[in-house]
Amino acid sequence: MYKLLKDDKGARRGEFVTNRGTVQTPAFMNVATAGAIKGAVSAEDLKTLGCQVMLSNTYHLHVRPGDDVIKKCGGLHTFSTWDGPILTDSGGFQVFSLASLRHIDEEGVTFHSHVDGRKIFMGPEESMQIQSNLGSTIAMAFDECVENPAEYGYAKDSCKRTTRWLVRCKDKIKELNSLETTINKEQMLFGINQGCTYNDLRIEHMKEIADLDLDGYAIGGLAVGEETDVMYDVIEHVTPVMPKGKIRYLMGVGTPVNILNAVQRGIDLFDCVMPSRNARHGHLFTSKGIININNNKYEYDMTPIDENCGCPVCARYSKAYIRHLLKSSEMLSQRLLVMHNLWFYNHLMEDIRKAIDEDRFLEFKKEKEEIYGKRI
């Protein structure tokens, strides 16, 4: 259940209540695709880093180890030891990212496993069954994520199909939640808005799915090839027709600047691989801008990644040492780098919440977006 606490010129401050605890929004979900944050960051670490929600992936966990394994091991919470809310992505994004390995029809999608090549069929019912087996707190609807730019006709047909799939998802999850053997009988379902870059399709689709009265609504299919301004424009057109009393999730976005702009347009929830993936490649977010710790200029730099950062990495380690670890391919480098960036994102969200609480979000945004987009 979502409670809107405050609206600061469009930016929303809220609480999202789940059976695994209450999420303060706006929030950033930390991506643990295969049930773990890449870079040797543990569930314990996530608590330290200020993570509120962990995100995992249906497709990946189905392929390996298998959702049956996870169910028999007590569900993803028990399995991973993360006891906070878990959102599972439905596999819809893999319809996009594994495009060369799949075939789509009305029933669903046939993938060739990226692990061993075997055929995997996933439709709305299969995705819901897997997510139910995982026992996540929030299940995402099985949708089709289309690459931009897309033809209007294709975007429209895809949208319609995503709606039909959503109805099937809703029916299936209701059935699964009523079963005695189900791990989380209160599993929630979020619907996903599609429509590529066509605002009329976006609005029409959003209205359609709003009628289904789901636990939350996501905007999907953005940051998949279109210009940033186009993405902002789509968000601006869709949020006014999203239910005010439901949580709003912008899937897969984004940079700190993207997040500031989306919050301003009324988004509550985010996830992105950027802080973790970029960290592993040495690209770090700091209070003064973006740095690449691979750069030669840090060879002798004994200062922390960010002098204004309260993270456990900045409390102890220098840029020179971390750079050395990264250059030497030491595993520790990945851990330290990812921990720093996740802390940055989680605390960016905390700062955003505070700014909204204090009615100064716009000033906060204006000040920060200049700095956070800058490379130093």
Added chain:
RNA sequence: GUGGAUGUAGCUUAGUUGGUUAAAGCGCCGGUUUGUGGCACCGGAGACCGUGGGUUCGAGUCCCAUCUUCCACC
């Protein structure tokens, strides 16, 4: 001392019967990364081919000398 091998980018090597700006991997430098098929990907700098002569229109490639390193034999 004699005979044989070796010498090409910071490192390890490829360079065809001599033929335009000498190639690759690693390393180095810079960049990319948006519901993770990513210890990935893209780009760049860097070598007067041990040195000195010679043959030739033309030499990393052939010849001579010299030096380096290695091996074998005395």
